[in-house]
Amino acid sequence: MPFNDHYVIIGNGPAGNHAAITLRKKDKEARITIISDECVPYYYKPKLTDFIADEIPKEDLMVDFLDSYKAKDIRIRLGQEVERIDMESKTLFLQHMENINYSKLIIASGSRARVLPPMFCYANHLKFVTSYTDVMEIKEEIKKANDFFIFGGDLVGFKFLRLLNSMGKTVTILIYPNAFWPYNLTDDMLTQITESLSKFNADIIVKDDIQSIDRQNGSYTVKTRKGIEKIVDMVFSFNGLRPNVDFAKRSGIDMDHGILVNEYLKTNVDSIYACGSCAQIYNPTIKSYTTSIGWPNAVVQGEVAAFNLLGDHKIIESVGRKYFDLEGVKIKTTWWEEIEKDTDE
């Protein structure tokens, strides 16, 4: 029986899905498997806030790839977490104690909420909006709650603030200038943003920090260092994302806070590539690594990783800078865009 390559992709976001489709276009014979620890197929993260408010039904949250995957013979394993990689034997160890062998691997495991050091002690009181799983846990609670406290305020955080306002909720937001990691808001920007956010029905706090969060009788008392005290129903943290790469630690793959790859998206291991928001990509011009954010970035990188894994030498475009209009304030981001529709063509 002929030996077919088995290309395995860890991650079911835009990077992983576009890697899979590109691999199939170029290699009709190989086995292709996507593994995701989430229990839902590919969905639009940028639409999660609309989904919380019931502005869109679950069907509109989903990217419509499943049927075409059957036709393309791409296997999706949902609800299965990769715990460890053994490079010598080219094996993935899954949390439910199954092992999967690969001939080549693409890591597209995305990112999760970053918690800032002052919040570490209160992490179990914090809610996040980074995935469908997060949202399903808190959707009903959000609807019932009236008073909210937001720490941070990255791009997703401001989307969430807009949502809470449209739902008629009371919101206090303590903006951290480093919530936009890897960028820091300058004092000027902080002032502009505060002015711009004043159109919302929200108490805006700047240049302050958390003192404590206490839970009592189902509510939270949030105190700041400058003496502000609020009793709220839910506390959220929006301080940027950090790569989901714990499973790759001690595997021998070079890592910093993300998986380190060269401009071809190859790791230090020939058979392993990484793309999307879990990757830190070497930029030969500035001789440094940049973290990628945003949906379009992930799509392009998934495609490039797949081409190169099959022997091509495509260089990833150095991450483009553009300005994102945030409530009238221009924020410099890398390819963060409004997402319309994803297609597998």
Ligand SMILES: Cc1cc2nc3c(=O)[nH]c(=O)nc-3n(C[C@H](O)[C@H](O)[C@H](O)COP(=O)(O)OP(=O)(O)OC[C@H]3O[C@@H](n4cnc5c(N)ncnc54)[C@H](O)[C@@H]3O)c2cc1C
């Ligand atoms: C609420 C929200 C709104 C956003 N809005 C916008 C927007 O308007 N515009 C924009 O450009 N970007 C937006 N983004 C960012 C955008 O969604 C991300 O940049 C993009 O999803 C990154 O794609 P990715 O494929 O790298 O990773 P992800 O989409 O994060 O996918 C990673 C996948 O890997 C899986 N995974 C992780 N670890 C494991 C493991 N150990 N085993 C198995 N599976 C694993 C995860 O479950 C997930 O399926 C938003 C993000 C959020 C959370």
